[in-house]
Amino acid sequence: MTKISAEIIGTMILVFLGNGVVANVLLSKTKGHGDGGWLTITMGWALAVFMGILVSAPYSGGHLNPSVTIGFAIIGKLKWNLVPVYIASQLIGAMLGSLLVWILYKDHFSETKNEQDKLSVFTTSPSIRNLYYNLLSEILATFIFMFVTFYLAEESIFFHKKKYPLAGLGYLGAFPSAIIILGIGLSLGGTTGYAINPARDLGPRIIYSIIPISGGKANSNWDYAFVPVLGPIIGSVMAAALYLSIK
Numbered sequence: 001m002t003k004i005s006a007e008i009i010g011t012m013i014l015v016f017l018g019n020g021v022v023a024n025v026l027l028s029k030t031k032g033h034g035d036g037g038w039l040t041i042t043m044g045w046a047l048a049v050f051m052g053i054l055v056s057a058p059y060s061g062g063h064l065n066p067s068v069t070i071g072f073a074i075i076g077k078l079k080w081n082l083v084p085v086y087i088a089s090q091l092i093g094a095m096l097g098s099l100l101v102w103i104l105y106k107d108h109f110s111e112t113k114n115e116q117d118k119l120s121v122f123t124t125s126p127s128i129r130n131l132y133y134n135l136l137s138e139i140l141a142t143f144i145f146m147f148v149t150f151y152l153a154e155e156s157i158f159f160h161k162k163k164y165p166l167a168g169l170g171y172l173g174a175f176p177s178a179i180i181i182l183g184i185g186l187s188l189g190g191t192t193g194y195a196i197n198p199a200r201d202l203g204p205r206i207i208y209s210i211i212p213i214s215g216g217k218a219n220s221n222w223d224y225a226f227v228p229v230l231g232p233i234i235g236s237v238m239a240a241a242l243y244l245s246i247k
Contacts, residue, residue, distance in 0.1 A: 014200070019122060020044070027105055069082075070237070074236075075150060113215065138194075138195060144184060147242060
C-alpha cells in the first residue's frame with residue numbers, strides 16, 4: 001500500500017464508520033434510531049478513528065486529517081511536498097466514505113422526514129449559530145487534539161513505521177488516538193459537533209450537495225463550511241507553535 005492509497009482507504013473507513021454511526025442514531029427505522037444519542041455517536045467516532053489508523057498507520061502514518069498533516073509538517077515530522085498529496089487523498093477518502101454511508105442507508109434516508117437529520121449524517125453544524133464562537137470552538141478543540149497528539153507521537157508508533165510490534169489491540173498508537181477523540185467529543189463536541197478535521201466535513205458536504213435523496217434534503221449550508229475547515233487548521237498551527245516553543 002502506498003501513502004496515497006493508505007490515506008484514501010484509512011479516511012474512507014474513518015468517515016464510513018463515523019458518519020455511519022450518526023446515520024444509525026438519527027435516521028428513521030434503523031436499529032439504533034433514538035438509542036444512545038451523543039454517547040453512542042462519540043464512541044462510534046472514536047472506534048472509527050481506531051480502525052482507520054490501524055489500517056493506514058504502517059504505510060502513511062495514519063493522518064486521515066489535514067490538520068494532522070499540516071501540524072506534523074510544521075514540527076518537522078513530515079516533508080512539506082507530501083502535504084498536498086496527503087490532503088487530496090484524505091478528501092477523496094472522506095467523499096468515498098460518505099458515499100458508502102448514503103448507499104448503505106439509502107432506504108432510511110427515504111424514510112426520514114427531518115431534513116436536518118439527513119444533513120447531520122454528512123456534515124457538522126453548530127448547536128447555536130454564532131460564527132465567531134463556532135470558529136473558536138473548532139480552533140480550541142483541534143488545538144487540544146493536536147497538542148496531545150504531538151506528545152503521543154513521541155512515545156508511540158502513531159506516526160512511525162514499525163517502532164513497536166503488534167499488540168493485542170493492534171498498533172499501539174491507534175488505541176490512545178481513539179481515546180483522545182472520545183475525550184474531545186464528550187467534553188468539547190457539544191457546540192459544533194467537533195469536526196476537528198477539514199476533510200471529514202468538506203468531503204461529505206460535497207457529496208451531500210450532489211446526491212439525490214428521496215423526500216427532500218436541507219440546504220448544504222456552504223456559508224458555514226469555512227468553520228470546520230479553517231478552524232481546525234488554525235488550531236493545528238497554534239498547537240504546533242506551542243509544541244515547538246516548549247520543545
